Amino acid sequence: MLKNKTKQRIIITKKEIITNILGKAIGLMFRTKVEKALIFVNSRESYTPLHMFFVFCPIDVLYLNSEKKVVELKENFFPFTVFHPRKMARYIIELPSGSIKKSHTMIGDELRF
Secondary structure (H helix, E strand, O other), X not given: OEEEOOOOEEEEOOEEEEOOHHHHHHXXXXXXXXXXXEEEEXXXXXXXXXXXXXXXXXXXXXXXXXXXXXXXXXXXXOOOOEEOOOOOEEEEEEEEOOHHHHHOOOOOOEEEO
């Protein structure tokens, strides 16, 4: 489960934590819908650009620091586009499109998973 601790709201009930390089490389490629959160864990905070090549549906993305606080977000990230974050993050969470708006998640919120 992925929960916004600050707002006391459940963002999504299903999650998958990805730490290996292959899982990070594949991500959501070739999927037509997103039914769970993909939580990518980096060994340290870094700038992590994302691409949506071969992802066939829009998604929401949350960037979290080491304390699991939201430092950047991207709503409705469209297929076949690229996003370059301005902030460093340790955790990158890919969600179904609309999840950020529905859960009222904002920069500074603390999440739990």
